[in-house]
Amino acid sequence: MRKLLFQSLLQSPLTEPAPSPDQAAIRELATAVGSAARQRLGKSLSIREVDAGSCNGCELEIHALNNAYYDVERFGIRFVASPRHADVLMVTGPVTKNMREALERTYHATPGPKWVIAVGDCARDGGCFAGSYAVAGGVAQIIPVDLHIPGCPPPPLAMLRGLLALLDAAAEGAGSA
Amino acid sequence: MLSLIELISEGQRVQQHRPWPRAVVDTAAWIFAVSELARGRWSLLGLWGEAAIVHMAILDESAAGVAVISLECPDGIHPSVGAHHPPAIRLERATADLFGLSAKGAPDNRPWLDHDRWGVCFPLAGRIDVPEEASPYPFLAAIGDGVHQIAVGPVHAGIIEPGHFRFSASGETVVRLEQRLGYTHKGIEGLMRNADLMRAVELAGRVSGDSTVAYAYAFSRAAEAALELAVPARAVWLRALLAELERLANHLGDVGAICNDASFALIHAHCSVLRENVLRAADTAFGHRLMRDLIVPGGVSRDLGREGREAIRTMQNNIRRRFPALVELYDNTASLQDRTVDTGVLTKALAGQYAAGGYIGRASGRSFDARRTLVYPPYDSLRFEVPVLNDGDVNARVWIRVREVEQSLSLIDQILDRLPEGPVRTEPPSRVEAREGMAIVEGFRGDILVWLRLREGRVDRCHLRDPSWFQWPLLEAAIEGNIVADFPLCNKSFNCSYSGHDL
Numbered sequence: 001m002r003k004l005l006f007q008s009l010l011q012s013p014l015t016e017p018a019p020s021p022d023q024a025a026i027r028e029l030a031t032a033v034g035s036a037a038r039q040r041l042g043k044s045l046s047i048r049e050v051d052a053g054s055c056n057g058c059e060l061e062i063h064a065l066n067n068a069y070y071d072v073e074r075f076g077i078r079f080v081a082s083p084r085h086a087d088v089l090m091v092t093g094p095v096t097k098n099m100r101e102a103l104e105r106t107y108h109a110t111p112g113p114k115w116v117i118a119v120g121d122c123a124r125d126g127g128c129f130a131g132s133y134a135v136a137g138g139v140a141q142i143i144p145v146d147l148h149i150p151g152c153p154p155p156p157l158a159m160l161r162g163l164l165a166l167l168d169a170a171a172e173g174a175g176s177a
Numbered sequence: 178m179l180s181l182i183e184l185i186s187e188g189q190r191v192q193q194h195r196p197w198p199r200a201v202v203d204t205a206a207w208i209f210a211v212s213e214l215a216r217g218r219w220s221l222l223g224l225w226g227e228a229a230i231v232h233m234a235i236l237d238e239s240a241a242g243v244a245v246i247s248l249e250c251p252d253g254i255h256p257s258v259g260a261h262h263p264p265a266i267r268l269e270r271a272t273a274d275l276f277g278l279s280a281k282g283a284p285d286n287r288p289w290l291d292h293d294r295w296g297v298c299f300p301l302a303g304r305i306d307v308p309e310e311a312s313p314y315p316f317l318a319a320i321g322d323g324v325h326q327i328a329v330g331p332v333h334a335g336i337i338e339p340g341h342f343r344f345s346a347s348g349e350t351v352v353r354l355e356q357r358l359g360y361t362h363k364g365i366e367g368l369m370r371n372a373d374l375m376r377a378v379e380l381a382g383r384v385s386g387d388s389t390v391a392y393a394y395a396f397s398r399a400a401e402a403a404l405e406l407a408v409p410a411r412a413v414w415l416r417a418l419l420a421e422l423e424r425l426a427n428h429l430g431d432v433g434a435i436c437n438d439a440s441f442a443l444i445h446a447h448c449s450v451l452r453e454n455v456l457r458a459a460d461t462a463f464g465h466r467l468m469r470d471l472i473v474p475g476g477v478s479r480d481l482g483r484e485g486r487e488a489i490r491t492m493q494n495n496i497r498r499r500f501p502a503l504v505e506l507y508d509n510t511a512s513l514q515d516r517t518v519d520t521g522v523l524t525k526a527l528a529g530q531y532a533a534g535g536y537i538g539r540a541s542g543r544s545f546d547a548r549r550t551l552v553y554p555p556y557d558s559l560r561f562e563v564p565v566l567n568d569g570d571v572n573a574r575v576w577i578r579v580r581e582v583e584q585s586l587s588l589i590d591q592i593l594d595r596l597p598e599g600p601v602r603t604e605p606p607s608r609v610e611a612r613e614g615m616a617i618v619e620g621f622r623g624d625i626l627v628w629l630r631l632r633e634g635r636v637d638r639c640h641l642r643d644p645s646w647f648q649w650p651l652l653e654a655a656i657e658g659n660i661v662a663d664f665p666l667c668n669k670s671f672n673c674s675y676s677g678h679d680l
Contacts, residue, residue, distance in 0.1 A: 001443065001506050001509075001510060003502075004443070004447075004502055004503075004506055005443075049336045050332060051336075051337070051338050051339050051361070052339075053339075053360070053361045053362075053363060053676075054338075054361070054386070054676065055383045055384065055385060055386040055389075055676045056338055056385060056386035056387055056674065056675070056676050057383070057386025057387075057389065057467055057469070058386070059336050059337065059338065059386070060386055060387060060430075060467065061466070061467075062336050063336055063430075063449075064449075064452075064453060064456070066449070067446075067449035067450060067452070067453050068446060068449065068450050068453075069450070069453050079336060081334035081335070082334070083332075093361070094363060096360065096361055096362055096363055097292075097294040097295050097296075097309070098292045098294050098359055098360045098361070098362055099331065099339055099360050099361065100294070101294075101311075102331045102332050102339065102360070106332050128368075128376075128379055128380060128383060129363045129364070129365070129368065129383075131368070132363055132364035132365075132367055132368050133295050133296070133297050133300045133304075133364050133367060134295055134300070134362050134363055134364035134367070135363055135364065152383075152469065153386070153467070155460075155466055
């Protein structure tokens with residue numbers, strides 16, 4: 001392990017080998033999201049993720065936000081275990097009827113001011129699952145939604161962009177209590 | 178002793194069912210099949226319903242034979258399989274919820290997918306409107322001095338899918354774990370009905386996000402079997418490339434995540450980088466990080482270009498350079514081994530009884546791999562090993578993944594070296610008459626089964642069986658006697674799908 005740690009210290013960061021133009025964009029975007037959050041909230045941004053019936057594709061990409069390429073935690077954006085600690089709920093999936101109550105209760109357990117981001121095409125209106133006997137609909141049909149990030153699933157960069165858009169809107173006083 | 182083939186020939190053979198036979202059998206033959214499943218001579222591959230008929234897919238592992246038997250039950254009652262062969266219990270509960278078929282003599286009659294929230298009963302057959310009124314779910318009891326319950330979920334503490342776990346614990350030790358699933362039930366088999374092939378394969382690719390390639394692969398193969406459609410050679414090979422990239426990405430992610438659940442974040446950080454490398458290569462090569470909507474009936478929707486080929490080669494070299502050091506670190510870190518060795522042991526007997534697929538079965542001495550046992554092209558002309566271990570603990574499930582990462586790297590090289598030229602898609606023909614097809618494809622998690630009936634170019638009925646159906650119950654067994662704090666570790670080493678199971 002020591003060898004691996006020393007290598008990591010002495011060698012250039014793992015993010016370096018593929019410096020695509022995206023790298024710069026990611027950096028800029030994540031920095032902007034972080035400072036906007038601090039302006040509005042005076043602290044870092046805590047996100048609670050809720051899977052309300054997704055296929056798990058969106059979860060995989062939300063996980064990717066934490067890897068060394070995107071590393072959102074550098075900028076004070078972090079995922080928390082309880083809605084009680086959250087500023088933002090990121091909700092994925094068409095809301096299934098079997099998950100509706102759990103989503104409502106999670107929303108009510110989140111203290112204000114709070115924002116809700118609906119992540120993915122299904123979260124907008126049920127996506128390709130709309131119309132099923134088992135699907136209640138998009139997230140906005142169950143709880144108030146501040147922002148929607150499209151994609152199936154949205155890539156991590158699109159999620160960062162979404163967080164920025166949300167914070168801009170919040171700074172204009174659009175946050176719900 | 179009747180063989181699977183003989184059992185089929187005793188029934189009424191269905192003509193348009195490919196590639197394996199299906200027969201409508203009488204009750205006596207059904208009961209005989211159940212007894213052979215219970216004796217362990219055959220394995221249960223799936224059980225699903227239709228209005229007034231129940232189907233069961235059976236595997237004879239020694240002869241690599243597969244067959245489907247169907248029992249007509251006009252009164253909606255069939256002899257229970259689960260009463261003698263427990264792996265069928267949840268499948269029968271789901272079939273009862275969706276089709277109103279009741280399994281006579283079943284040991285567990287509680288609803289499974291139906292949480293009284295749909296506003297309908299038996300949504301796929303005979304649909305009855307009922308009020309949405311949830312009634313309490315009676316969990317199984319665990320009685321003893323100081324036994325207490327811990328309820329977890331459906332909303333979990335991490336970025337994971339929803340499900341409920343009810344632990345009964347004595348101090349720190351788990352006495353019983355009972356799962357309650359079905360929260361992500363989206364009614365996919367209902368949406369499949371009357372869908373055209375493109376809409377249906379879109380849905381199939383969204384059954385379980387981490388297996389989007391494998392599901393589209395299995396659905397397309399089943400549809401092509403039904404239509405007797407030959408796929409261009411280049412598409413056959415590209416499909417395997419996509420499937421191995423998906424396996425590689427998921428296994429890398431899992432190895433890291435398992436170590437993370439043992440609080441060893443270093444391997445997790447490095448594995449996440451390697452996983453991201455695979456997703457980026459996939460994005461460059463095929464235009465989508467998770468490789469969604471690429472496999473379609475008739476071939477693949479997008480060809481691989483020179484740039485994509487190079488991106489995959491670069492990614493392969495990078496993983497070959499970096500992964501061995503992580504494996505060595507895993508093997509030589511005593512504190513990590515202390516958590517994974519002898520934790521969450523699944524016995525060989527249970528893995529065999531449940532016909533557990535994927536790394537779960539192969540870590541517990543069951544050598545089944547659909548790419549080998551029920552070989553489909555191009556795997557018949559590719560060299561690869563199927564790693565098998567016998568310890569059945571978290572450690573063994575990590576090692577199977579490590580070995581499979583190596584195998585997938587080799588398979589990807591072979592495919593890129595030998596990828597034939599030519600078209601990548603043919604248009605599926607539209608057939609008026611009813612035709613049935615079935616496919617079993619090895620996803621990263623295990624064997625995915627798709628059975629369907631097409632009529633006039635549309636899906637009449639499609640059933641998709643995730644490997645998790647036979648893996649979730651085994652997690653309940655493997656956690657028994659472990660401490661509560663080891664549950665996340667055991668759970669991650671199984672990494673069953675919620676959405677794939679709930680449908």
